[in-house]
Amino acid sequence: MNAKFLYVACIAVGMAILPAAAQEAFPKKPIKIIVPLGAGGSSDLGARIVARRLSQELKQPVVVENRTGGNQVIGIGAVKSAPADGYTLLWTTSGIFATSVVNKTVPFDALKDFDPITLGGRTNAVVIVHNSVPVTDLKSFVDYAKSNPNKLNFASTGGSVTLLIQYFMQTVGIDMPIVTYKSQPASMNDFLSGQVQVMIDRPSVYKSQIAAHGKAVAVTGAKRDRVTPDVPTVAELGYKGFDIDTWQAMFIRSETPPDRLAKIRAAMRRVMADAEVRKQFVDIGVEPAGSSAEELATLSRNDAARWKSVAAISKYQAE
Incomplete structure (x- = not known):
């Protein structure tokens, strides 16, 4: 067997054993964003703003599907049950890290079963x-x-x-x-x-x-709201460190192939930096954000710890 033939054969064998996900172009079919909340709310509207722009970035249709019920559990569980192939995304709120507190049992671990993509926006209270x-x-x-x-x-x-x-x-x-x-x-x-x-x-x-x-x-947020600029924050009024708002963000199933995860994260960085997207968020009463995956991961861990502490102190009874 000559050297050239052996080289070609080795390359062919190497390609054959590569994971299928690494060989396929991505994405090559529509992507679904599951929202575990009802249609018409600010989180649903935020997801639809993102979906339109993300479709342009990925050159595939991106559809939003509302899966409601169980304090977000049904929709989040649907993403957990979907294949970890990058074609099912989760657009949810900070309530994802309260689910294990307000429900007796949930079919997922919010911190372990999902990888962060980006923070989308914040809504003051x-x-x-x-x-x-x-x-x-x-x-x-x-x-x-x-x-x-x-x-x-x-x-x-x-x-x-x-x-x-x-x-x-x-x-x-x-x-x-x-x-x-x-x-x-x-x-x-x-x-x-x-x-x-x-x-x-x-x-x-x-x-x-x-x-x-x-x-x-x-x-309740860290900053005054643009809609009510004359209303001070709780922290301003002497309760230092108090800072809580409702954020919405994108997550994906853990174990998604790294190349697909990286592509979606890069696309979402461009989406959240887009001036028209940010304007549309403001129009629905949401402060546009955007973040690195690491920043969203830190926010997620902090919120999960906070809600466990609040529930323990108040003796909250899970439903």
């Missing part, structure tokens, strides 16, 4: 007190709540929202009954009528639907 309560700011609200135990109720839609409320109350040193509703419209209706006196919602919702009935006493 505003603490709102009904006008029937004689307070003017966060300090007077906290003082009133302490002086009038069990007189005020906090509206929640359950799950991660309840954990956020518990975290806020633990930080400012108050303890109020939490009334859980099946939907945000139901909680808002009771707030507007004064049946519950405190709620947390997005600044854009406060501005457009609630401002005539309640006072915004603080926002």
Whole structure:
């Protein structure tokens, strides 16, 4: 056997034993983004903004599919069950790291079973007190709540929202009954009528639907919100280090081939840097972000630890 023939044969054998994923062009078919939340919300809208631009980057259709239920468990579980081939992505919120706290059992480990791609955007939250309560700011609200135990109720839609409320109350040193509703419209209706006196919602919702009935006493994020620039942060008002908002981000199944993971991460960096994408995020009331995978991984670990601590202190009962 001559040397040239032997060389060609070795190359052929080497190519034959390469993993199929490494030999195939990627992507060569449509990609699916699963959103474990309902259609029409800010997370769903964010996913659809990203999908349109990502389709241009990858030159394949990118479709969004809503899989709701179980405090995000059904949709996240669907991504966990999908092949680790890069064709199924997860667009979810920070609530992914509350799932194991608010549910007794979940079919995944949020930190181990998914690799981070990028942070997409952040949504601030505003603490709102009904006008029937004689307070003017966060300090007077906290003082009133302490002086009038069990007189005020906090509206929640359950799950991660309840954990956020518990975290806020633990930080400012108050303890109020939490009334859980099946939907945000139901909680808002009771707030507007004064049946519950405190709620947390997005600044854009406060501005457009609630401002005539309640006072915004603080926002929960690290920075003031562009929609309510006159409302200070909780941290500004003396509670240093308090910083919590709802973020949305993209993840992928762990064990996805490294070349495909790298390609999606690079494409998403370009997507989140796109000026039109960022404008569209602002238009839906979300602060555009973008991040490295490492930054999202750090954020994920911190949130997972925070919610476990909040649940333990408040003795939260998993559903």
